[in-house]
Amino acid sequence: MEENKRLVKVPTMADMMANGEEPEILFWVGCAGSFDDRYKRVTRAFVQILEHVGVKYAVLGTEESCTGDPAKRAGNEFLFQMQAITNIEVLNAYNVKKIVTACPHCFNTIKNEYPNLGGNYEVIHHSTFLQQLINEGRVKIQGGGEFKGKRITFHDSCYLGRANDIYEAPREVLAALDADLVEMKRSRANGLCCGAGGAQMFKEPEPGTKDVNIERTEEALATLGAGNGIIATACPFCMVMMNDGVKNKDQEENVKIFDIAELIAQAEGLTK
Amino acid sequence: MGLENIIFLLVAALGIGLFVWQIRKISKNINMGRDLELANNPSERVNKMLLVAFGQQKMFKRPLPAVLHLFVYIGFLVINIEVLEILIDGIFGTHRVLGFMGPLYNVLMFVNEILAALVIVACAMFLWRRNVTKVPRLAAGVEMRAWPKMDANIILVIEIVLMFALFAFNIADLKLAELQGREVAGSFPVSSAFMDLFGSNEATLHTIERVGWWIHIIGILAFMNYLPSSKHFHIIMAFPNVYYSKLEPKGKFATNPAITHEIKAMLDPAYEVPAPEMDAEGNPVVQRFGAKDVEDLSWKQLMDAYTCTECGRCTSVCPANITGKLLSPRKIVMDTRDRMEEKGEHPAIFDPAKYGKDAGTERVKVAEEELTLLRGYITPEELWACTTCNACVEACPVNIDQVSTIMDLRRFLVLEESAAPASLNAMFTNIENNGAPWAFSPSDRFNWAEDLYVPSKN
Known part of the structure; x- marks a missing residue:
């Protein structure tokens, strides 16, 4: 097996600059993608796809820092701007033009809130980027791969969907799997939040009758019906919330949560 | 005759x-509200007004x-x-x-x-x-x-x-x-x-x-x-309110330029902070960060309150409200109107002072000096329950932006009162010290890239 695999050395912007090169895209990993054990697997899957199709990319590595999104949504505009202005200095120093990220919160913040502070980039969420790779034929999943016919429901991230009107890209990516895609009743513009947005991820919920992720998980489980199924997400926070929800319902044996990049990487046989 | x-x-x-x-x-x-420049893109605004207000587009959900x-x-x-x-x-x-x-x-x-x-x-x-x-x-x-x-x-x-x-x-x-x-x-x-x-x-x-x-x-x-x-005032206000509604993506939240100047000056001593705005008497205008009361909100946010027809579509799709939390986006908007009329002028028939304490649903009891929109009407517990998911904004048939008001009130709690929940303060500290909302060392940020393999192409 070993001889069929090659070790990836993920290039940083500093490496690129030292070699006098400029990448096609900067992959903005985000805090969850860097530190959260579950989401690191998504980061790795996405890099495997980039390596596989031969996109010239780089990451910031240890020079990356929080975009400031959780601070801003929690009302700490000062801390947000501190983070944003420092990040923009780094990005501009490397002359970054195009950014791809697997986190809708990073995506929204850099795309919509950095321009006012001097950061102007073309920002693409990985769902849109994967959709482009599929449309261009650079990712072609032969016969749908291992998820063919599998029941999958996509949970819309608020910061991808309502916040930025991206509903179709992740669904088109999933369509490449030739799976049995089922929609929850509350989907697209009417999608129900996982409960993590607006910095809720970092605090206990206010008292209520139920947690939001349980409400959403119940809907997803009902949509998937009996038997095995997959809840597909495109956001690190949604992934955590849905995972917790499925565990709470004792369904982790039957229902798996995957990011769309993981599904593509697996279907392409890149993760073996 | x-x-x-x-x-x-x-x-x-x-x-x-x-x-x-x-x-x-x-x-x-x-x-009473803050100034806000919203005159850009008149043709896009007219189209939106024709579609959403005149054409009732969002009603058909x-x-x-x-x-x-x-x-x-x-x-x-x-x-x-x-x-x-x-x-x-x-x-x-x-x-x-x-x-x-x-x-x-x-x-x-x-x-x-x-x-x-x-x-x-x-x-x-x-x-x-x-x-x-x-x-x-x-x-x-x-x-x-x-x-x-x-x-x-x-x-x-x-x-x-x-x-x-x-x-x-x-x-x-x-x-x-x-x-x-x-x-x-x-x-x-x-x-x-x-x-x-x-x-x-x-x-x-x-x-x-x-x-x-x-x-x-x-x-x-x-x-x-x-x-x-009456709530029926929407038959007039729906048109200007949709005309002046947000054209940018819903995820783009307002930025406070005063803070930008402060930070730039901190990072670069040579940075020149523009002279503060002066009021009629020539004194610099002291602006609060975030909103405590109605005059800290923008005129558009106050116009929202007069446009609300209390249909409750926002509240019925709010994830916090659905799961039994106190937050109701409709209440935020209705409270804004009531507080405006308590503090400013009230119309001929409705006087909030006469109707506020009816039906056994009295508002929260606060001390005289706390009788502002924040705390006197809207409690921090309501504000902290918001996931900023924008479901309310999406649902509103007359393009009210409930989230912007919630965010401004939150900003006041954090920036002026340091009154965020403890766990959020911990998150702030993590971002300040580690560049991440969790307590991880920034030097470990790139560890995810270790031992990563892809199939080699032959």
Whole structure:
């Protein structure tokens, strides 16, 4: 097996600059993608796809820092701007033009809130980027791969969907799997939040009758019906919330949560 | 000009004058808000207004109320042409002055009568939904105190009475014409079916025709003057509110430029901070970070409050509200209006001081100095329950931005009072120290890339 695999050395912007090169895209990993054990697997899957199709990319590595999104949504505009202005200095120093990220919160913040502070980039969420790779034929999943016919429901991230009107890209990516895609009743513009947005991820919920992720998980489980199924997400926070929800319902044996990049990487046989 | 015309002129002038006086109060209230430049892209704004306000686009997310509402809305628009005729007839003592339009007038009166009948049906169904089936979003919620519930019923009853008055006027007019052997301009499918309802006594019919006419016209003037006190004010405010609504993606939250200058000056001592804005007396304007009270919100956020028709679509899709938290986006908007009228001017009928403590749902009790929008009306617990998911903004048929108000109130809690929940303060500290919301070492940020393999291509 070993001889069929090659070790990836993920290039940083500093490496690129030292070699006098400029990448096609900067992959903005985000805090969850860097530190959260579950989401690191998504980061790795996405890099495997980039390596596989031969996109010239780089990451910031240890020079990356929080975009400031959780601070801003929690009302700490000062801390947000501190983070944003420092990040923009780094990005501009490397002359970054195009950014791809697997986190809708990073995506929204850099795309919509950095321009006012001097950061102007073309920002693409990985769902849109994967959709482009599929449309261009650079990712072609032969016969749908291992998820063919599998029941999958996509949970819309608020910061991808309502916040930025991206509903179709992740669904088109999933369509490449030739799976049995089922929609929850509350989907697209009417999608129900996982409960993590607006910095809720970092605090206990206010008292209520139920947690939001349980409400959403119940809907997803009902949509998937009996038997095995997959809840597909495109956001690190949604992934955590849905995972917790499925565990709470004792369904982790039957229902798996995957990011769309993981599904593509697996279907392409890149993760073996 | 007869006595009746003079009385009419006086009544109309009084009604319109009172309305203008009330509108000025409301515009004064809205102008309590901060300045905000929202004049860009007029063509995009007009399109949005045509689609969302005029075209009722977002109403159709829920088909049944959308269709019923459409009847009342089109009825309101079209019947207003007959109201114009009534005004002219009233002033000059003419009778069906627009009758000269001939076939067009026939069509107009025909459509009018059909719509008037549909308005009665729709309003009756609305009353049913509110009072009998008690559709949860219309009946439940702490913000649905006695006044909002009564207000909705008053409006529906007035609309039904107005339509009946119009029919009474038409029926009596038709019967009189028949008895007198004269032609009546127009075509009246509903009234002609009830021609004999009021008998054949000319004097009685004449009285009914006049009473119907007067009830309709006085009813409309009263209705107009009731609007500023009512949720029904949306029939006017929906248009400017959609025109000035946010054109950028919903995920883009406002940035405070004052903070940008402060940070840039901190990072670079050579950075020149622009001179602060001066007020009329030449003192620098001290701006609060975030919002504590209504005057800290922008005029658009205050306009939102006057546009709200309390339909509760926002609250019914709010993830926090669905799962039993205190937050209700509709309450945020209604509280903003109530506080504005408590602090500023209040319209002729509705005075929040009189209705605030009704129906056993008193507001939170706070000390005198805390009687501001924040805490006096909206509690931090409500604000912290928001996931900023924008479901409320998406659901609102008149493009109210509930999230922007919630965010401004949150900003005040954090920036001016350092009153964030402890776990959020810990998150802030992590970002400051580690560049991540969790307590991980920044030097570990790139560890995910270790031992990563891909299949080699042969």
